[in-house]
Amino acid sequence: MQIGIVGLPNVGKTTLFNALTRGHAKVERYPFTTIEPNIGVVEVPDERLAKLKELIEASEVTPTTIKFLDIAGLVEGASKGQGLGNRFLAKIREVEAIVHIVRCFPDPNIAHITPDLPGQRPLPPGQSPSWGGAQAGGLNPIKDIEIINLELALADLEIIEKRREKIKKDPEAKEELRLLEKVGESLKQGELPELNEKEREVLKEYHLLSLKPVLYVANLGEEEEVPEDLKKYNAIGICAQLESEMQELPEEERAQFRAELGIGEIGLEKLIRESYRLLRLITFFTLERKKLRAWTLEGGRNVREAAGRIHSDMEKGFIKAEVINYSDLIQIGSLSQAREKGLLKIEGKDYRVAEGDIITIKFHLTR
Numbered sequence: 001m002q003i004g005i006v007g008l009p010n011v012g013k014t015t016l017f018n019a020l021t022r023g024h025a026k027v028e029r030y031p032f033t034t035i036e037p038n039i040g041v042v043e044v045p046d047e048r049l050a051k052l053k054e055l056i057e058a059s060e061v062t063p064t065t066i067k068f069l070d071i072a073g074l075v076e077g078a079s080k081g082q083g084l085g086n087r088f089l090a091k092i093r094e095v096e097a098i099v100h101i102v103r104c105f106p107d108p109n110i111a112h113i114t115p116d117l118p119g120q121r122p123l124p125p126g127q128s129p130s131w132g133g134a135q136a137g138g139l140n141p142i143k144d145i146e147i148i149n150l151e152l153a154l155a156d157l158e159i160i161e162k163r164r165e166k167i168k169k170d171p172e173a174k175e176e177l178r179l180l181e182k183v184g185e186s187l188k189q190g191e192l193p194e195l196n197e198k199e200r201e202v203l204k205e206y207h208l209l210s211l212k213p214v215l216y217v218a219n220l221g222e223e224e225e226v227p228e229d230l231k232k233y234n235a236i237g238i239c240a241q242l243e244s245e246m247q248e249l250p251e252e253e254r255a256q257f258r259a260e261l262g263i264g265e266i267g268l269e270k271l272i273r274e275s276y277r278l279l280r281l282i283t284f285f286t287l288e289r290k291k292l293r294a295w296t297l298e299g300g301r302n303v304r305e306a307a308g309r310i311h312s313d314m315e316k317g318f319i320k321a322e323v324i325n326y327s328d329l330i331q332i333g334s335l336s337q338a339r340e341k342g343l344l345k346i347e348g349k350d351y352r353v354a355e356g357d358i359i360t361i362k363f364h365l366t367r
């Protein structure tokens with residue numbers, strides 16, 4: 001599972017990335033600090049792993065991970081080549097989901113790159129209008145979100161246009177052409193098209209950014225709360241700076257620090273959990289020779305697709321799967337008893353994987 005972090009320049013993308021990955025990627029007061037994308041892997045906390053480990057006497061436990069990709073800030077006109085972000089839009093085409101970070105911290109020392117806010121400084125000669133509107137401290141989260149989403153939509157429209165040109169004379173591609181037109185029309189209206197499963201499948205190969213699930217994250221100052229108008233985006237609030245500073249502390253001190261500041265929930269765990277919920281992700285487990293492992297899957301996927309998460313050979317050569325849910329296993333107390341009682345179910349490729357399923361894939365090698 002890969003999640004791309006997007007947002008305007010200087011909004012705290014890398015700060016959040018560092019907090020998530022305990023990394024030390026470069027963070028500066030100035031926009032366009034990140035040029036080459038930062039990539040980091042985060043373990044997903046899951047209490048069930050410890051319980052399962054004990055129950056099945058696992059020798060090795062591997063939590064599931066999410067890969068985060070932190071790219072250069074996007075600016076107005078990015079899809080047309082402004083700024084640096086456009087070069088890296090391609091990088092986030094491959095991700096499964098997007099974390100869209102929005103600046104909500106007021107700090108007059110950190111430029112906020114957003115165009116046409118009242119009172120902005122005039123452009124210095126030779127500067128591109130897309131980021132010349134740097135205005136210190138001003139906040140306008142909704143406008144910021146709209147700028148980014150427009151750029152994502154424009155970048156998608158370009159892909160759709162290219163594809164349409166290519167297939168417009170192909171009599172066999174009529175349906176696809178109609179679908180592309182429908183999607184294009186919606187995006188032009190600033191809306192998301194309503195798509196059925198089949199249509200989504202057809203569109204998958206274009207990796208359209210606008211169709212990816214998005215988690216909006218308000219990067220708050222220490223005193224702020226998520227602004228009212230961001231609630232319609234289901235935004236969650238996090239103080240990236242504080243979270244990243246806290247990563248530097250030893251574990252014991254971190255808890256104390258939190259208590260002192262009155263921050264109850266661990267912000268990063270909240271972010272990961274919310275990502276799961278909003279992106280409708282589920283966790284399933286595998287157990288192979290006492291090696292327990294957790295995996296991430298989009299909700300609604302079938303067990304053959306789950307097999308593909310583990311290895312493409314398993315998906316290709318899928319025969320069947322043996323499945324028991326975590327809650328059933330915990331209740332019954334052991335795998336052998338579960339087997340005796342017939343609670344280990346044999347499922348075919350169309351079985352829809354449920355949250356907490358423990359799965360053993362039977363497959364043959366197709367090569």
Ligand SMILES: Nc1nc2c(ncn2[C@@H]2O[C@H](COP(=O)(O)OP(=O)(O)OP(=O)(O)O)[C@@H](O)[C@H]2O)c(=O)[nH]1
Pocket residue numbers: 007008009010011012013014015016026027028029030031032033034035071072073074105106107110219220221222239240241242
């Ligand atoms: N006050 C405050 N400053 C923050 C917060 N998060 C980030 N910053 C500061 O904002 C500046 C930009 O942070 P970065 O993490 O580099 O931002 P970015 O979005 O990765 O920027 P680009 O890579 O240039 O697009 C740095 O000076 C950070 O210390 C925050 O929550 N509060």
Ligand SMILES: [Mg+2]
Pocket residue numbers: 013014015026033034070071072073
């Ligand atoms: Mg950065």
